[in-house]
Amino acid sequence: MLIEKELKISKQLPECKRALLNLLFTGNWITDEITSTLKPFDITTQQFNVLRILKGRNGEPCSLQTIQERMINKMSNTTRLVDKLIKKNYVEREQCETNRRKVDIKITEDGINALNVINDAVDDAETKMTDSLSENELHHLNALLNKFRTKTYA
Amino acid sequence: MLIEKELKISKQLPECKRALLNLLFTGNWITDEITSTLKPFDITTQQFNVLRILKGRNGEPCSLQTIQERMINKMSNTTRLVDKLIKKNYVEREQCETNRRKVDIKITEDGINALNVINDAVDDAETKMTDSLSENELHHLNALLNKFRTKTYA
DNA sequence: GCACTACATTTGTATCAACAACAATTGTAA
DNA sequence: TTACAATTGTTGTTGATACAAATGTAGTGC
Numbered sequence: 001m002l003i004e005k006e007l008k009i010s011k012q013l014p015e016c017k018r019a020l021l022n023l024l025f026t027g028n029w030i031t032d033e034i035t036s037t038l039k040p041f042d043i044t045t046q047q048f049n050v051l052r053i054l055k056g057r058n059g060e061p062c063s064l065q066t067i068q069e070r071m072i073n074k075m076s077n078t079t080r081l082v083d084k085l086i087k088k089n090y091v092e093r094e095q096c097e098t099n100r101r102k103v104d105i106k107i108t109e110d111g112i113n114a115l116n117v118i119n120d121a122v123d124d125a126e127t128k129m130t131d132s133l134s135e136n137e138l139h140h141l142n143a144l145l146n147k148f149r150t151k152t153y154a
Numbered sequence: 155m156l157i158e159k160e161l162k163i164s165k166q167l168p169e170c171k172r173a174l175l176n177l178l179f180t181g182n183w184i185t186d187e188i189t190s191t192l193k194p195f196d197i198t199t200q201q202f203n204v205l206r207i208l209k210g211r212n213g214e215p216c217s218l219q220t221i222q223e224r225m226i227n228k229m230s231n232t233t234r235l236v237d238k239l240i241k242k243n244y245v246e247r248e249q250c251e252t253n254r255r256k257v258d259i260k261i262t263e264d265g266i267n268a269l270n271v272i273n274d275a276v277d278d279a280e281t282k283m284t285d286s287l288s289e290n291e292l293h294h295l296n297a298l299l300n301k302f303r304t305k306t307y308a
Numbered sequence: 309g310c311a312c313t314a315c316a317t318t319t320g321t322a323t324c325a326a327c328a329a330c331a332a333t334t335g336t337a338a
Numbered sequence: 339t340t341a342c343a344a345t346t347g348t349t350g351t352t353g354a355t356a357c358a359a360a361t362g363t364a365g366t367g368c
Contacts, residue, residue, distance in 0.1 A: 006303075017280060019284060020283065023184055024185065024226050024227075026177055027182070028181070132303070141177075144298070151286070
């Protein structure tokens with residue numbers, strides 16, 4: 001659907017403004033879909049994200065800083081986000097031995113199990129969300145987005 | 155830049171997951187840019203958005219519901235968002251005469267003046283942000299995004 | 309007019325996020 | 339080995355946000 005129609009904008013926008021609105025709107029759309037997919041599992045998208053990052057490291061612990069770097073939305077307080085996951089017994093925290101400023105965060109068995117279950121639901125949702133584009137179109141979209149974020153220096 | 159590199163993901167993702175990450179990441183990137191553009195003007199992106207919506211109506215008042223429909227991210231509490239704008243003297247609120255359940259929100263002179271100034275800054279930022287893509291590529295991107303959001307029913 | 313439902317907005321509450329101040333640790337260099 | 343700067347994480351405060359319940363208004367059938 002045309003973004004102008006979606007947001008009930010009467011006049012036609014220049015292509016660049018339209019692209020920005022379209023990106024923001026589509027991003028929110030995806031966020032909403034994933035949020036509601038995760039709702040039954042009582043976990044937020046950010047918490048889910050952290051679990052995925054930790055699992056991606058195959059048991060290797062991860063500092064808060066490393067987690068933050070890899071998050072889709074860089075947030076200002078990873079400490080408290082991890083606190084939530086500790087309360088749920090999905091991750092463990094301990095002081096890093098080689099650099100005592102750091103904290104090692106590790107995913108627990110419980111966390112891995114939970115993540116496996118949740119991942120199935122999310123995979124489903126993700127597949128459905130990208131249904132309308134062909135593999136080729138998705139590839140093209142990715143290329144455009146990567147290029148989009150390229151900073152051009154004058 | 156490749157999204158895998160941006161988020162330091164070691165393995166290659168399937169195209170569909172990559173597209174979703176890419177969209178979310180790019181959306182956040184845009185939000186961050188606009189947020190920092192607006193910061194000196196002491197206004198949030200959502201408040202700015204509401205002002206733009208109201209100005210787009212050329213003086214015609216607008217109910218809360220109408221505003222909500224047209225916002226990029228549908229939020230749960232437009233009342234308090236408008237409260238903030240009233241405090242700043244950018245908008246006025248009065249009960250709608252024809253339907254007293256509704257409230258008419260109108261942008262004030264102050265609001266229009268502020269918006270004009272802010273718009274210049276935002277236009278600049280928006281132009282810079284879309285610099286890396288050609289008009290043609292932007293058009294293509296828009297087409298893909300519109301298609302992306304098409305729901306396919308089985 | 310009265311009960312009933314739908315609608316539009318507001319309010320209460322709990323949670324979440326941004327920002328800044330702080331503390332602890334490490335690295336470096338006189 | 340002391341001094342100073344940089345890194346890493348935590349905590350307090352304040353404001354924003356989501357969700358649910360409540361309020362007030364309109365329309366509809368009787």
